[in-house]
Amino acid sequence: MRYSRAFIPTLKEVPKDATMPSHVLMLRAGYARMVGAGIYELLPLGTRVLHKIERIIREEMDGAGAQEILMPTFVPSEYFKETGRWDLYGPTLLRIKDRKGGEYHLAPTHEEIVTDVVRREIKSYRQLPLNLYQIQLKYRDEPRPRAGLLRCREFIMKDAYSFDVSEEAALESYAQMRQTYHRIFQRLGLDYRVVEADSGAIGGKQSAEFQVLAQTGEDWIVACGACDYAANVEVAQAGRAEPPANQSTEPAALEKVETPDTRSIDEVVSFFGGQTTASHTLKSLLYAAGEEVVLAVVRGDHEINEIGLARHLGVEEVVLASDAAVKEATSTEIGFVGPVGFKGRVIADPDAVAVPNAIVGAGQTPYHYKNVNHGRDFEAEVVSIRQATSGDPCPNCDGKLELYRGIEGGHIFVLGTHYSDKMRATFLDEEGKSRSIVMGCYGIGVTRLIAAIMEQHHDEHGIRWPVQVAPYQVIVTPIGKDEAPLAKATEIYESLQAEGVEVLLDDRSERPGVKFKDADLLGIPVRITVGTRGLKQGTVELKKRTESESQDVPADDAAAAARAALVELAG
Numbered sequence: 001m002r003y004s005r006a007f008i009p010t011l012k013e014v015p016k017d018a019t020m021p022s023h024v025l026m027l028r029a030g031y032a033r034m035v036g037a038g039i040y041e042l043l044p045l046g047t048r049v050l051h052k053i054e055r056i057i058r059e060e061m062d063g064a065g066a067q068e069i070l071m072p073t074f075v076p077s078e079y080f081k082e083t084g085r086w087d088l089y090g091p092t093l094l095r096i097k098d099r100k101g102g103e104y105h106l107a108p109t110h111e112e113i114v115t116d117v118v119r120r121e122i123k124s125y126r127q128l129p130l131n132l133y134q135i136q137l138k139y140r141d142e143p144r145p146r147a148g149l150l151r152c153r154e155f156i157m158k159d160a161y162s163f164d165v166s167e168e169a170a171l172e173s174y175a176q177m178r179q180t181y182h183r184i185f186q187r188l189g190l191d192y193r194v195v196e197a198d199s200g201a202i203g204g205k206q207s208a209e210f211q212v213l214a215q216t217g218e219d220w221i222v223a224c225g226a227c228d229y230a231a232n233v234e235v236a237q238a239g240r241a242e243p244p245a246n247q248s249t250e251p252a253a254l255e256k257v258e259t260p261d262t263r264s265i266d267e268v269v270s271f272f273g274g275q276t277t278a279s280h281t282l283k284s285l286l287y288a289a290g291e292e293v294v295l296a297v298v299r300g301d302h303e304i305n306e307i308g309l310a311r312h313l314g315v316e317e318v319v320l321a322s323d324a325a326v327k328e329a330t331s332t333e334i335g336f337v338g339p340v341g342f343k344g345r346v347i348a349d350p351d352a353v354a355v356p357n358a359i360v361g362a363g364q365t366p367y368h369y370k371n372v373n374h375g376r377d378f379e380a381e382v383v384s385i386r387q388a389t390s391g392d393p394c395p396n397c398d399g400k401l402e403l404y405r406g407i408e409g410g411h412i413f414v415l416g417t418h419y420s421d422k423m424r425a426t427f428l429d430e431e432g433k434s435r436s437i438v439m440g441c442y443g444i445g446v447t448r449l450i451a452a453i454m455e456q457h458h459d460e461h462g463i464r465w466p467v468q469v470a471p472y473q474v475i476v477t478p479i480g481k482d483e484a485p486l487a488k489a490t491e492i493y494e495s496l497q498a499e500g501v502e503v504l505l506d507d508r509s510e511r512p513g514v515k516f517k518d519a520d521l522l523g524i525p526v527r528i529t530v531g532t533r534g535l536k537q538g539t540v541e542l543k544k545r546t547e548s549e550s551q552d553v554p555a556d557d558a559a560a561a562a563r564a565a566l567v568e569l570a571g
């Protein structure tokens, strides 16, 4: 492609609402544009990257024996009504009426449709196992679409569904997809962790997330430095933390201290000063759990695991009490709530009750207690209700856990017979007995991965695409006003093209600095610069996007050198 003819509308200004690197870069480098909130169009470069990712996914899915189909996005409501999801989905489901008043939705996921495909055609165990997948648009009316391609209302997903004769066979299909996902994520050049997950609304039995590590991710995960254990902080088993340092374990006399303007743990720590750290304090939060109000207590440097707390209480979810509710239940304000003298159910984490002489809210504004000891000053149900964090012991080995932020790039589930029971998708087994098909489902956020790759592969100058997903692998950049550089550059360009390399020829009449800046911004892995001075010595410059120094290569071997560099980069 000649740059002068390419549709690459770069921007100099960073859009104000864009803060995530991938969001800024995809707009600045002309990969995508916003059409509406959470709705994007991909421009030529973005579309090329999308196709690269899709090709890798297709190769690996086909290699695993899955077969591609294409289901509609515009779906009659009867299928979701059959499984109850028409009501369960709530406002996230985009609903449409046609001219006759018939109800439809734009599909957020396709379990029902694919189960319908299978129940019509599969009759016998001989036709199983089966794995069907598609790469297709999905719709979710997110309350807060944001961060460019990371959280959209319309996006492209790869979704696959496996169908097996038994739970055991379904677990084999699941394990095979897990391996397939490893290959896909590795080929995409991503640094990722596979984490145990809470299976959420889909209602699965076993599930795992493929989390792409990124400082800007929405999810918090812990991973072991020594083994491959990794889990979402919401489901990770928090071990026992080291006890707070510099603290006498001899119980001292309870003391009430006036502590104005100390609503947060940080404020409390700086108020008490000296060697006080967050681990010497207790964090007390009031939660509404169904009809009940409970006080949850964790150590000041820990976070409450709301999913674990809800599970312990046997409720669907717990909700942090409002200012008004706190005032009503404790007659104090948020920040001064505490377990001493609290009238009601107190649930405390083992690491919290182990703190000797703790500092806690006094249940009265604006006071804190000093030297609070569990057993003497308050009673509690002691249950692990904190999130795992950095430094926690690994539940699998002697290693320590490390806290990361992640972007969920893929999610795999064993669904069991949840959908096949409801939709009567059955088969006749070897004895001629009718049984429900056992299902699994496997998603990859394809457009989200475009952004996730950018989050991991960029620097202050722009994107640094891994070769396998770059929109063009090489950019050939003639500089200077003479005819010779353009002629030689065109020769290199044509020779690379003839060899099947995707190459961009920067034939624009721009200054060298502008061309170099754009090449860096677009993130093309290899740049060949052809200048008058070099040509006099028979050389051109070859520069990898990931390296700061360029190297001189013979002008006549430029195409071969570029191909060698690509092979090296693809490693």
Ligand SMILES: [Zn+2]
Binding pocket: 224, 225, 226, 227, 228, 229, 394, 395, 396, 397, 398, 399, 400
């Ligand atoms: Zn470990």
